[in-house]
Amino acid sequence: MQELSDESLMHRIAGGDREAFRILVRRHSAPAAGFARRMVGGEADAEEVVQEALLRVWVNAPRWRPLASFRTWFYRIVLNLCLSRRRKPVPLSLDAAEDVADTALGPAEHFEREERDRRIAEAIAALPERQRAAIVLTYREGLSNAEVAAIVDTSVSGVETLLVRARRTLRSKLGSDVSEGNED
């Protein structure tokens, strides 16, 4: 069952298949929590949001129709739950950055990279909610502007406007830190 698509799993979940739901949870909980963490700021809050979103998926599965991809629908639920919390953005933890630290880097480069990631995380956390959502969905999830538009509930040109504003804000805040440094 592991190789089934999200849509096929949803069809089984609609029939009350708990094993299919378990697979869907394992497939999407971590990426969705990563997205939620950047929207609400805290790890515990993000996991609560994802847990609630997954329960909504289970409860509403019999009513779900495959008009859009499951991922788009699921991230829309997660985003709406994040926005409804109305939390102030907080500086993000760098635990994740430590996990992906390149072992080939020396201590000085490692420290520089951590500093840079911290500044980027703070700059993203300070963006308005919808701009932040567009940036995180684009860079973290690798979604196209059309997919982001479906999640943020706006048009493609609306997403482009959000991204233009967000990128200009980030560029002005981060300056040469990210645009002239070494590419990792």
Next chain:
Amino acid sequence: MTRTQFLDRLDALGSDLAAWPARERAKALQLIAADDHACAVHEQARRMDAALRASVTEGAHDAARTEARVVSRLEARPLPAQRRSIVSRWWPDALLNYDFAPAWPRVAGLVLAGCLGLVIGLFGITISPIDSSVSTATAGSFIEADLGALVSEPEPMTGARP
């Protein structure tokens, strides 16, 4: 494509030109080849995109920990009952999966027109007397008349209405 247009599209679509629409990509590549400033700006945007992407991506270890916590919380208590609509029990899936969404105002309009037609067909349209000076017989005929009788001329010879 001017330099300003290129900068706008770069902020809207990102530095990965492969993801741009073909027409805009061709114009952008022409500009980058001809304009050193555009080329430098594109390189800066590419570096910023790479830094942002690296910054927002978690490691596998962190993802596994998060997944384990969410799964354990969900499995700690029984799942709630699923919501099933009454319609979905009787209607075939093919019909329910048909996407009416873009056309729903038209479908609603059609249903409304159908209902209105049924009501008019069953009961007709009764018109109350307009003028009190009209004779009782004429008033009676007005009351009995329907919309078709009002808009159709009577036969000139027999006076019968179609």
